Amino acid sequence: MNQALVLIFLFMMVGSVFAMQIEADPRTITSFMDKSLTPALDILRVTTNISPENYLVFQVKTRGEQIDGKNSDYLLLQILNEKTFLFLLPLNKEKGGKILIYEAFISPENHELSKTSTEVKEYHKHAGFNARHIFQGAEFTVPLDWINYGADFSFDAYTVQASLKGNTLVISKVYDQARKGYAKEKRFSAMALLNKLCSPKR
Amino acid sequence: MKQGVLKIYYFLAVITMFILFTQTSIKAATVILPRPVPLQAETVNHLRQAHPSENNHWMLVMFGFAHCKDFCPKSLANLSMLIEAAASEQIKLDGAFVTVDPERDSNEILSSYTKSFGSHIGYLRFEGEDLERFKATFGVEALFYTKHAGNLKNYQVDHSTSAFLIDPRGRIRVIFDAQQDAANIAKMFRENKELFN
Numbered sequence: 001m002n003q004a005l006v007l008i009f010l011f012m013m014v015g016s017v018f019a020m021q022i023e024a025d026p027r028t029i030t031s032f033m034d035k036s037l038t039p040a041l042d043i044l045r046v047t048t049n050i051s052p053e054n055y056l057v058f059q060v061k062t063r064g065e066q067i068d069g070k071n072s073d074y075l076l077l078q079i080l081n082e083k084t085f086l087f088l089l090p091l092n093k094e095k096g097g098k099i100l101i102y103e104a105f106i107s108p109e110n111h112e113l114s115k116t117s118t119e120v121k122e123y124h125k126h127a128g129f130n131a132r133h134i135f136q137g138a139e140f141t142v143p144l145d146w147i148n149y150g151a152d153f154s155f156d157a158y159t160v161q162a163s164l165k166g167n168t169l170v171i172s173k174v175y176d177q178a179r180k181g182y183a184k185e186k187r188f189s190a191m192a193l194l195n196k197l198c199s200p201k202r
Numbered sequence: 203m204k205q206g207v208l209k210i211y212y213f214l215a216v217i218t219m220f221i222l223f224t225q226t227s228i229k230a231a232t233v234i235l236p237r238p239v240p241l242q243a244e245t246v247n248h249l250r251q252a253h254p255s256e257n258n259h260w261m262l263v264m265f266g267f268a269h270c271k272d273f274c275p276k277s278l279a280n281l282s283m284l285i286e287a288a289a290s291e292q293i294k295l296d297g298a299f300v301t302v303d304p305e306r307d308s309n310e311i312l313s314s315y316t317k318s319f320g321s322h323i324g325y326l327r328f329e330g331e332d333l334e335r336f337k338a339t340f341g342v343e344a345l346f347y348t349k350h351a352g353n354l355k356n357y358q359v360d361h362s363t364s365a366f367l368i369d370p371r372g373r374i375r376v377i378f379d380a381q382q383d384a385a386n387i388a389k390m391f392r393e394n395k396e397l398f399n
Contacts (some may be wrong), residue, residue, distance in 0.1 A: 054233060144233065145236040145237035174222030190341070194233060195340065198379055200232050
């Protein structure tokens, strides 16, 4: 009987700990697994961290690895920082690690990316962005001084099939979205994220 | 039978260790902001209330509550150590402790609590919307556990342990974990003089 009670207590503790992480942590997005997708297209989680060089690092992990494949498949990181920015890295590792950065003309109020055409402008105004493939995923790096700490901030990651036609980014397929299945997009201040990253234990 | 019980306890111990390990393995970070973050005039004025006669000093700000038994005393002891470390490098630095629990933390309690960590640590007490705005400026969260009509005295508050180093112009320059990273900041006082000129 006592053992059963201990077990129940432990499961409650585990449940509450993970529920807190999923629902209330601005640092991470825990994505639902979708086994109908090719492993490399299935986003498992997005985590943030501060690098020793003082950069904000977004790590996107997928369920599998894609060495080659379609050239038009991308891992897309979307960041709301006053405006909406899109960071694209080819999923195909053989294609290299060149990062494409666009400012997207999407309303910040409703900026969820969908299977659509989005008017974009290549973004060169700030240096220091980077991206690289890692095992089963990618890391995107943005400079801390690019962020507006007084404004709302949010991020999401997608796997997409996309192409650029003039000033239009044509997203012909959204395979997966990290926040897919979440009731409402989470907005928080960039300062709240930084605060959490500086003192992860409360 | 006894062996079976032992196995269960062993299993539970492993699970508990796993939970504890995964929760504490996230590292804290000290961030020196490449572009200082200016605070609004209202916030700067509020901060100066902690030390009204010291407008040209740097300030270390942390949030907590006087009934806190573990994190806050250690963080305030670290702040006190940092103020001494700054003084030995000719950096004028004061501390401000902002209560996230004004219902229990009266001015009298806060005054006596902060004084026990040294005369250079003042306190700030806001209520209602003022407190929410102040917390939001610094991205601070506070979660109240087991606080209800029947328990208004012995509840626990979970809050962020970040501290903010603010320059005399009212700009956030460094954010760090007051629990873990105080030694980094003391080192910064010694080795990063240009930040304080």
